[in-house]
Amino acid sequence: MSETLLLIIAAAVVWRLYLWSRAPHDAPTRSVALSLLCAGLSYPVAMPGGATGIDTVAGHGAAKLAQNVLLLGTVYFLMSFYLYSADGQAARRRARWEAVVVSVVATAIILGAVSGPHEALAGSFSTADMTISQVAFFYAGAGLYLMYALGAAGRWSARYARMSGRPHATGLWMTAIGLGAMAVACAVRAVFVAVRWSGGTVPDQLMNSVAVGLVVSSLLFVAGVTYSGVRARITATRLWTRRRRDHRRLTPLWQLLIEVYPGNELRPASSGLWDRWRARGVHRRYHRRIVECRDGLVDISPYLVDEDDDSDLLLLEPEELASRLRRAAVTIRQGSPAPGQAVPLAVPKEDDRDADVRQLIAVSEALRLTA
Structure with missing residues (x-):
């Protein structure tokens, strides 16, 4: 005592x-x-x-x-x-x-x-x-x-x-x-x-x-x-623990998008080992990854539009969206032109940041499970 x-x-x-x-x-x-x-x-x-x-x-x-x-x-x-x-x-x-x-x-x-x-x-x-x-x-x-x-x-x-x-x-x-x-x-x-x-x-x-x-x-x-x-x-x-975990969970989606659009990767503010564990560094990398994922989805969205498919991309389940993202990445690597215009992807029904992250994580988890 x-x-x-x-x-x-x-x-x-x-x-x-x-x-x-x-x-x-x-x-x-x-x-x-x-x-x-x-x-x-x-x-x-x-x-x-x-x-x-x-x-x-x-x-x-x-x-x-x-x-x-x-x-x-x-x-x-x-x-x-x-x-x-x-x-x-x-x-x-x-x-x-x-x-x-x-x-x-x-x-x-x-x-x-x-x-x-x-x-x-x-x-x-x-x-x-x-x-x-x-x-x-x-x-x-x-x-x-x-x-x-x-x-x-x-x-x-x-x-x-x-x-x-x-x-x-x-x-x-x-x-x-x-x-x-x-x-x-x-x-x-x-x-x-x-x-x-x-x-x-x-x-x-x-x-x-x-x-x-x-x-x-x-x-x-x-x-x-x-x-x-x-x-x-x-x-x-x-909050630090959750954002480190979410940062890792977004990795499959982020990797797929950065591989086809490497220019979307933002320059890190610091590359030191200590910055990977500092609260400020964790929060900064978390927000940067969200922005990179969203930018990549905007760029890749025209390749998900199919002239023979009039389905609403916003209604696609994460598994179906993940499958289309993989096919779109293959198409981009082959040098094919975009068949359509940019459209919104993986937009949550709730208008807040946490819901947006949950939607991105759902797609990323679907990509990981179908790898």
Whole structure:
């Protein structure tokens, strides 16, 4: 579970850093990237191996302190995203003011951590001695700020979700629910701190349930932030796959027409090996092949007209049209003049590009089966 979550967060961080690199001066994009980066760094710090390594180098409790400071940065940059998205001077001043607030909170919990007894923060939240005032202040201060920032970001996410259409609304609702759940979990943990500081106890099962809720809500938040981009990539990949497949399926028809009319072959924009796999190259070759096939059909159509046959060529089945195309190609190679005028061939009933491609593929498949 932890390894899967780390991979998901790492993928989200890499994706958002890539988007930031494409728009380095865009404040909302920068804020999301930095928010996910802080979240991504805080997770391995919180894992047993990472915490042990940091504590060994920097002293007991350093990992816990670093994790919480990174979490403060995570929610601050998340708030900044919404503030900068408002694109107003008041919103930008609010973002700068929130930077002061988070800096004060971070400084306060750092001072609380370093002023407490040695190794007081070495354990986890469930094992920490909350009767020590510095420890209680550390967890309460960080938790209350997280509750405030996550709650505010969750409200903004829900507001934008109501104004947005799918698929953006879906991602925003996932984000809003994840943020709201995390804010509630932080509030509950703050109550736990108060109870334990006053000498009370909290059942381990209850604390574990809240910890699991935090992990699940964090995962939902990350999924929501990346939902629109991932969905767009999936859609683009499906289109890329379909067009590569259709390009291959058009090969029999394209080869027959190019052999008799080689001048119809358009010059490729690029012949590099990488261009064969790039999305732009695949789409370019796909559209070029359609144009070449259509040009070839226009040129070869006069040879399909038979003075003794008054049938409508538009009504021919793909198998019959494929048979006539083969006979016409033989006639052209023999140097025979065109017996008629150009006529439309393989025209679909629907007036759209996909229907046109399906019609061409049907003829091409018939040529392949009768080869």
